[in-house]
Amino acid sequence: MGFETHLYHSRVARVTASTRIGGFGVVSIPGDTFTTVGEATRDSHGARVRGSDVWFFARYGRDMVLVICCALTWICLFFRNRHEVVYIEDFFSDKDFNLIKNETRKLQNLLSRERSTCAHHRLGCHVPGDSPVNSVLRSVHLGDGIFPSDVPTEYRVYGVGSSMDWHSDTPLYREPQYEMVYTIENTTDSYTEWSDGLMPHRIYTKPNSLLIVRANGARHRVSPVSWGERKILKFVHTTTLEKTPEYEENLKNYNLLQE
Numbered sequence: 401m402g403f404e405t406h407l408y409h410s411r412v413a414r415v416t417a418s419t420r421i422g423g424f425g426v427v428s429i430p431g432d433t434f435t436t437v438g439e440a441t442r443d444s445h446g447a448r449v450r451g452s453d454v455w456f457f458a459r460y461g462r463d464m465v466l467v468i469c470c471a472l473t474w475i476c477l478f479f480r481n482r483h484e485v486v487y488i489e490d491f492f493s494d495k496d497f498n499l500i501k502n503e504t505r506k507l508q509n510l511l512s513r514e515r516s517t518c519a520h521h522r523l524g525c526h527v528p529g530d531s532p533v534n535s536v537l538r539s540v541h542l543g544d545g546i547f548p549s550d551v552p553t554e555y556r557v558y559g560v561g562s563s564m565d566w567h568s569d570t571p572l573y574r575e576p577q578y579e580m581v582y583t584i585e586n587t588t589d590s591y592t593e594w595s596d597g598l599m600p601h602r603i604y605t606k607p608n609s610l611l612i613v614r615a616n617g618a619r620h621r622v623s624p625v626s627w628g629e630r631k632i633l634k635f636v637h638t639t640t641l642e643k644t645p646e647y648e649e650n651l652k653n654y655n656l657l658q659e
Contacts, residue, residue: 484617485594487603491582491610496536503533504584504631507555514556515653519622521562524653527553527633537635542578542612549577549638551650558590558630564622569615572650574642576615580635583609587628594620605630 492500510525527533529552538548551572569579581592583605592611593602596618605611613620622630 484614485596485601485620486612487605487609488612489606489609491608492536497608500533500536500582500633501584503531504555504633511555511557518565518567519562520564522556522558522564523562524554524556527555533633537580537582537633540580540610540635540637542637545639546578546637547639549573549636550641551577551636551647554634554653556632556634558588558622558625558632560625560627562622563590563624566619566621568617568619569613570646570650571615571644572636572647573638573640573644575639576617577636577638579613579615580637581605581611581613582633582635583607583611583630584633585629585631588625588630589627590625590630591623592620593623594618605632 504527507525507527511523512525514522514524531553534553537553540548549572569577571577585607586605591602592605593600594613595601602623603611
């Protein structure tokens with residue numbers, strides 16, 4: 401039986417990513433992509449093939465395929481998580497930035513200790529629905545099909561001794577939401593850190609900056625605060641309003657729902 405390389409039958413695994421912020425990379429390897437190399441002495445053009453070549457591919461071909469698949473998987477993870485964390489400075493206009501600072505000062509008396517399982521000694525509260533802050537945040541546009549969610553905006557304050565453990569945000573909707581952290585003030589020594597599957601990253605979030613993280617995606621944390629305060633707003637955009645069971649659990653963080 402003539403020897404054929406079957407390379408022209410093979411399809412290379414494709415890596416694709418959504419053009420949206422937070423797109424997922426997908427590796428697609430059809431089941432008929434790889435074929436076993438059998439015994440043969442001639443190729444498809446009738447030329448003789450050395451037995452050592454056939455033996456090499458027969459013995460090491462599957463190992464080479466495994467290495468390639470592993471490499472593609474790591475590439476997929478890298479591009480997936482890289483696009484799931486976005487940091488933008490000087491996000492809002494000075495007018496909107498000042499409005500947010502003035503309105504959040506009015507919320508200081510509403511702050512209380514959170515029930516979050518991954519945040520330590522952090523204070524927070526929900527921003528009232530009629531606050532002009534919400535109008536500014538709802539103006540943020542991430543892309544077609546992504547719109548403001550019905551998750552209440554949260555005002556959070558990290559003081560001395562507070563931090564947030566490594567975690568991946570819990571999906572509150574059937575399609576993972578986009579969680580946004582807007583920094584109002586930061587006089588701390590704390591950093592926001594995340595991992596893209598290959599290496600760690602860290603950023604010092606400046607006032608008037610926006611950090612976007614896709615739920616169920618990159619693991620991240622906030623390092624402990626030794627001095628100063630970091631004041632932020634957390635708000636959510638989504639592609640669907642179909643909720644998961646965790647949605648209501650999230651509302652209990654500030655006693656918005658009774659247990």
